[in-house]
Amino acid sequence: MIYNEFIYVIFFCYRVWHTFCCLFRCYILSSGIAEYTTPGVLVMHHRPSVFKACVFLFAASASLASVVQAADSKLDDVLKRGHLIVGTGSTNAPWHFQGADGKLQGFDIDIGRIVAKGLFNDPSKVEFVVQSSDARIPNLLTDKVDMSCQFITVTASRAQQVAFTLPYYREGVGLLLPNNSKYKEIEDLQAAGDGVTVAVLQNVYAEELVHQALPKAKVDQYDSVDLMYQAVNSGRADAAATDQSSVKYLMVQNPGRYRSPAYAWSPQTYACAVKRGDQDWLNFVNTALHEAMTGVEFPTYKASFKQWFGVDLPEPAIGFPVEFK
Template sequence: MFSQCRFAAVLAAAAILSTTAAEAQPAKSKLDDVLSRGRLVLGTGSTNAPWHFKGADGKLQGFDIDMGRVIAKALFGDPEKIEFVTQSSDARIPNITTGKVDITCQFMTVTGERAQQVAFTIPYYREGVGLMLKANGSYADYAALKAAGSSVTISVLQNVYAESMVHAALPQAKVDQYESVDLIYQALESGRADAAATDQSSIAWFMTQNPGRYKDAGYGWNPQSYSCAVARGDQDWLNFVNTALHEAMTGVEFDFYAASFKKWFGVDLAPPQIGIPVEFK
């Protein structure tokens, strides 16, 4: 009886040790899966220039698309080793949590609520609201608009926060709301509005498409960060993507990042300062 009890105890101890050892084994990272597959599966949109949209050749292009190519190049040495899954904005988080995509890069604003569902990468762009003026218009810049007070009319996309958003920058301005971005630009062009208020990236893109006709008023507000997103709980994968994006903005892939920024936003970026990394100054 004693030997049987001792044998049972040994079996139980072995089972415990086996379970503990299994639990100690690190879970396989998405990084390993992507490398084994040989391509990155990226979730993004297809209808919002300059972020993600189809060109004349039917292929996706835009700043989000370029950020995906940055990650693909870091993975495989080839920015073309990427598969795009086009998705609506509502599908951005579900497609990550269900594993349909490896990562989403789709002008996704970082919020605390979303960060409870997905893991955000470091930001690759800081968005904000800006004001676009006609190059030959009555107002030179933001200071002139603000000084004009209630005589200024601002066109803006219709939404429940539109008026308060504009008044945060121009407290006395008249606010005219329109149902589409095209209409707010038309109001500016026709003279019904003195300035158009919209995302600064949209202003930059519109100005690159219409050189010399418009100008930025030189003031931005309502900042928000755009980041890619991956599934929670996979630090190796998150670290890798962060490294790829970080080095695009500050290191070995800066030329690619800067060329993309210039193409889509019309802005020449100053190269990263040599010496102590700027993030540690």
């Protein structure tokens, strides 16, 4: 470790000196105080101007500052520290929640471990900091965490505060029905008109959201997710409308009890977030996620997707551009 740090210091000093020498040489040649008379021989003429001297100093300062800035990436900090710090939640399955053993688990947790493996070839070298949804962005801006993975919906307004990674999940609203429901597909529910009752979690936009897919359905709002599901189980509601990820997870936990039409609506994407202004760190996290979704770490990503959402992802197409994934 000491040897590596010594080599890093030597390399940094070399870059500073090399940059300074290149700029000074350009200054000498452009200032009119020297010219080549024969190959390799400089002849001095007159003094440089104050203006050109100032320009040189400004250029040198800016260039050296960029060299220093290049060494300040979060990527370097994390590698030196020896573990990754990820902000996440603890109360929302299947994304992030405490298992029976008290340890965090879920799809967001697996994403954090994928990035840790990319850093250290060891998925366990990650510290999860439990935070509220309101703290997802502030904790990044104050460097309490290296990245936040907490089913963060990507929006243009949030992108003004943080840098989003590649999205790792596309969310939407789905319908949960009892397995023995007389309604098979979305068209059956739409044809039933106001004869269909849909349970939904109480929200100011709940009725509008349901009516985007089922314009004439009756909408019953409930104070909790448990009460919403109880309405379906008891027959008071024909279906529940909620996040598709929650629908899929409930079906994984209760095989044979529920089903869901293929139709989903109101798409949004989830991504991790990092602090703005550090392209090296963002590039690394994107590389780790990209290779998990399409490359060498795909088996890990696929296994996690199957565990939490019950979906078998197709293998990435080999022998084609990555777009054919």
